[in-house]
Amino acid sequence: EELVGEAIVALAALGVPRETLWIQTKFTPFAGQDETVATVPYDxxxxxxDQVMQSFLQSQRNLRSSYVDSLLLHSPMESLERTLTAWSALEELHFRGQARRLGISNCYSLDFLSA
Known part of the structure; x- marks a missing residue:
């Protein structure tokens, strides 16, 4: 993300408007993070x-953008309740105009989506 942020700034300096770029990021649950806690972008x-909100704030800093075009939940969480909580945070970011579109990846069960 930091390198993408640098590229966004460099492109802006060349006259390329942010609106012409498509930027996507994701929230990754702790179980999907690298093994070192130092790399996790949230508490x-x-x-x-709060993890979703902290992660997104760090993404905004890294990307140097007030919004993203797409924000994904990297995968369902270990329970439906936790997944819905994470999704409600994503929805809040969408309602604030900070995430234009929402999605979920690595979801292999349609039954899970119908819950």
Whole structure:
């Protein structure tokens, strides 16, 4: 993300408007993170909702953008309740205009989506 942020700034300096770029990022649950806690962009002891918000704030800093075109939940979480909590945080970011579109990746069960 940091390198993408640098590229966005460099392109802006060349006259390329942010609106012409498509930027997507994601929230990755702790179980999907690298093994070192130092690389996790949120407090793993925080609530799921706060983890999503902290992660997105770090993405904004890295990308140097007030919004993204697409924000994904990297995968369903270990329970439906936690997944819905994470999704509600994504929806809040969407309602604030900080994430124009929302999605979920690595979801292999249509039954999960119908819950």
């Amino acid at each position: 793993p002891t925080a609530s799921v909702y």
